[in-house]
Amino acid sequence: MQLINGDCLEKLGGVDTHSIDLVVTDPPYEIGTAGAGIYKQKDKSYIKSLTFMSNGFDKTVLDELVRVMKKINIYIFCSQKQIPLLINYFVKQRKCNWNLLTWHKTNPVPACGNKYLSDTEYIFFAREKGVKIYGSYQTKRTYYLTPSNVKEKKLYNHPTVKPQNILENLITNSSKTGDTVLDPFMGSGSTGVACLSKHRDFIGVEINEEYFKTAKERISNVLRA
Template sequence: MSNGFDESVLDELIRVMKKINIYVFCSQKQIPLLINYFNVKHKCNWNLLTWHKTNPVPACKNKYLSDTEYIFFAREKGVPIYGEYKTKRTYYVTPLNTKEKKLYNHPTVKPQEILMNLIVNSSNKSDIVLDPFMGSGSTGVAAIKNDRRFIGFEINGEYFNTAQNRLQNVGLQEVA
């Protein structure tokens, strides 16, 4: 494990994908590991997208604010990027979604706008979107709203129940 990341998780994700086409929300410290893993080891194309938070947690002591979250995108050569001009931004500026954080009792709820764009850019209708760290289900909601199928895993029972309720409310009939 390096900087909170276990490469065996990436190995398993690659094993189940037809082609490498993955987004990883990560810290600045994890970027070199991800570049080495996907670009050097697997010869993937990659991009670094950023989410700049206009209302970051004010804890900064002897460091800069944690106002930027990184989204590492890797794809095998030949994997297309769909979408259109308005969905292909690499830079997002939004506040932390404190309303949904409280509503879903999850510390890292992601903005729907970002997730919707990532899904549109990397999949077609009826494709399967996988989120192995589902949390409160934000990715699943974005997938279903974009007519994608969704598979999500969450180890925390409370978060899983929250995700299950959210997904059922956007039209998923069966969650197990």
């Protein structure tokens, strides 16, 4: 377990080239316009790590992730607006195979107005040719149907905590025991906890000091158990 508090673009520079087996991450979503083509973000503390532009986030982050991976093997939680950017980068430019997984919430916030409910989150998966998918019939579903994990959000004081079973399935399907998994937007440490459960090594980077402390405490508690 290597947990790093800081800007991911700066800290990824210290990660060896071709040293990471899998990336599982949840960067800030592109969720709507806020004038002049600038997009709102879910947490202002991420501004140093991810530049929001009219076409989504700064692809320098993706360039660095590609550099550190042995072969492209990455899951990115994203908004609908970010999917075209990711397809262009990984599929059209990098010629990767790809899937779009979805998490459907049975209890979405009842605010929709002149739009559909925000009841679905997307997980973009890209893998370089030759990268295997492991797992089983039980772990290889492409969609999840669960309530929103309100309990974990309150417990860890983080607005976008992802369900542990989803993260564990992604890790099972795309890595092996002893592999190294990277999350450059670690948040409250859910990916790290999933890696411990599945016996993977983990590197997590988080710019927000409070979230970093939460992640460190969560992972330390699991290690002590």
